[in-house]
Amino acid sequence: MTVREYQKKRRRERIFQAAMALFRQQGFRETTATDIAKAAHVSRGTFFNYYPYKEAVLLEYGSLLLADLREEVRRRLAQGEDPLALLRYLFGRLAAFTQAEKDLLLPLLYELLNPDPIRAKAAFMALPLGDLIAEVLKPLRDKGVVRQDLSLERMGRTLADLYFLAALRWAAYTPNRDFGGEVEKSLSLALEGILARSQPAQVSRKSPKAKA
């Protein structure tokens, strides 16, 4: 790394830390780019060189958290842990993080749904939760535990979507409810499906499941 690269990295780190501290102290909405630049001892223009918009700082934060989680999940998979139990663990961790970081999470989630396609795509690339879930599903698919007719990518993305939407709803409207329970139900619904897995005894076995 050249001296120049090192300085850039240090400056980026300083801006990131200053921004996160301000978001936590005074709220994301209330923090302006000018506030961040001042706290990081850089010009406003320099801030925008590193982060084209405030939300990009949050994306980096989410991306780092997800990278940690990915590392842990991969290690545990390699150690032979049951992927289904690991998937539940992953959703539990997501729920715990969501509850702990609610105020930062909401603008992060909205960034995924930004009407500007370039920004939405940047958020989608920074937070590849669907890919991580697909990695956990892969050994299950190889064993035939997971259905074969849909791609791992689609299943991972759908599970990620269900988490994102549940988190968005919870943080925006019902932050006093237990979010862990919400996430568990979303996961159970997606894993087992809406159609009953076994028919109750008292009912005759007529069209027990869908054809599709």
Added chain:
Amino acid sequence: MTVREYQKKRRRERIFQAAMALFRQQGFRETTATDIAKAAHVSRGTFFNYYPYKEAVLLEYGSLLLADLREEVRRRLAQGEDPLALLRYLFGRLAAFTQAEKDLLLPLLYELLNPDPIRAKAAFMALPLGDLIAEVLKPLRDKGVVRQDLSLERMGRTLADLYFLAALRWAAYTPNRDFGGEVEKSLSLALEGILARSQPAQVSRKSPKAKA
């Protein structure tokens, strides 16, 4: 209905029609409240008396379409049509409408995710797709075809969410793909779940499904 109420109703209708015509001619984004007021021969203030924001016109449009669909679904349910087939029909209709009305649909879907909770709630109330799906699931639940451990409301809302997200992604990023196929896959995933329904013959029957 008094003369005054009748006049109000007529005026609302005129504003609605003028707005929808402009949205279709020149695009939703490009149409201002002033444009709509002018075309409907009312003042800008009068427009806002009837619709507090442009998107409220779209909500009314979506609400009318959904009411038609609900009436049809209820009639067919009452005639004894298979609810599961009807659910697939409903998703097919939603997909067809989405493809036909893409340009109007995108701002409508974003309204459901409006960061202003009052606006998001208004959109959610105007478009009770989850409730309609729950109505279709109810007879299936009574017969034991649908699982008993999650509420009909939750299952309906999740299916509606999967449609909304699929439509948003499709309209924003991949409008050239076949959306009907996308919706079918979402529905199949939610109905049957990610875990295989039956184990492939060559695999020994070890932990074939989740415990949760």
